[in-house]
Amino acid sequence: MNEVGTRAPVLRVSGLEKTYGEVQAVRGLTFQVAPGEVLGLVGPNGAGKTTTLRCLAGILPPTTGRVLVAGYDLAETPVEAKRSLAFLPDEPRLFEYLTVWEHLNFVARLYGVEDWEARGRALLEEMELTGKEKALPGELSRGMKQKLSIACGFLHSPQLIILDEPLTGLDPLAIRRMKASLRQRAEAGTALVLSSHLLPLVEELCHRLLVIAGGRAVALGTLAEIRAHLSGSEDSGASLEDLFIRITSAAPESERPERERP
Numbered sequence: 603m604n605e606v607g608t609r610a611p612v613l614r615v616s617g618l619e620k621t622y623g624e625v626q627a628v629r630g631l632t633f634q635v636a637p638g639e640v641l642g643l644v645g646p647n648g649a650g651k652t653t654t655l656r657c658l659a660g661i662l663p664p665t666t667g668r669v670l671v672a673g674y675d676l677a678e679t680p681v682e683a684k685r686s687l688a689f690l691p692d693e694p695r696l697f698e699y700l701t702v703w704e705h706l707n708f709v710a711r712l713y714g715v716e717d718w719e720a721r722g723r724a725l726l727e728e729m730e731l732t733g734k735e736k737a738l739p740g741e742l743s744r745g746m747k748q749k750l751s752i753a754c755g756f757l758h759s760p761q762l763i764i765l766d767e768p769l770t771g772l773d774p775l776a777i778r779r780m781k782a783s784l785r786q787r788a789e790a791g792t793a794l795v796l797s798s799h800l801l802p803l804v805e806e807l808c809h810r811l812l813v814i815a816g817g818r819a820v821a822l823g824t825l826a827e828i829r830a831h832l833s834g835s836e837d838s839g840a841s842l843e844d845l846f847i848r849i850t851s852a853a854p855e856s857e858r859p860e861r862e863r864p
């Protein structure tokens with residue numbers, strides 16, 4: 603277990619459930635994420651990852667359960683909780699009529715970031731967007747939009763960063779830089795929760811994994827712990843892909859969302 607796990611959690615989730623009509627998308631997730639820890643959320647299509655992340659970010663109200671961010675209850679003190687986090691969806695959502703620089707200015711005003719200009723310039727440099735300050739989203743490539751959305755998310759130095767498929771649309775160099783950026787933030791004490799189908803990324807970046815299937819946790823721990831739990835030996839050598847397929851295909855049909863059952 604990584605030493606980051608010994609510090610007071612930034613994110614505490616207990617009994618999280620989300621139902622859409624008759625579909626039980628998330629069924630009772632309980633977990634915590636410590637400062638500096640990167641938790642990888644993995645699971646098959648329809649497992650409930652995006653729903654979980656949207657509940658953690660305060661975009662979707664959970665049906666039941668509690669989410670605390672930096673000690674603030676998302677339901678009772680949403681402004682304080684949301685001020686402490688950033689949510690980066692897989693599809694960047696930008697304002698059509700705001701330039702790159704105006705996006706940063708707008709986010710800075712929303713979050714009350716005083717030294718935003720220096721931070722903004724540094725973030726544009728980090729995201730390789732220097733020179734694009736005056737561009738509108740329509741003039742940016744898919745990857746550049748993704749990077750602008752990430753720069754906006756990082757501007758207020760959130761204690762928790764939630765990322766849904768963070769590398770979608772990025773080229774290989776940008777992927778390398780993004781991994782370094784995420785690692786750097788974790789080393790500085792930010793807690794990260796990321797969902798991805800890219801298992802090598804998850805294996806490389808995440809300290810712990812939460813594997814979900816049918817909205818339930820089917821494994822939670824370090825890769826070594828999950829491997830040991832399944833095989834009884836830490837060095838059985840099974841890759842994350844092998845483990846993922848074993849764990850998720852073992853989830854009983856009754857635990858799959860109703861709509862996905864034959």
Ligand SMILES: Nc1ncnc2c1ncn2[C@@H]1O[C@H](COP(=O)(O)OP(=O)(O)OP(=O)(O)O)[C@@H](O)[C@H]1O
Nearest residue numbers: 622625627646647648649650651652653654859861
């Ligand atoms: N707005 C919605 N209304 C009704 N059902 C929904 C809604 N959003 C998601 N679902 C259902 O909830 C379940 C979980 O979906 P979710 O998008 O959270 O899964 P996911 O793990 O992110 O999937 P993927 O890997 O394919 O992106 C699925 O059965 C899906 O059909």
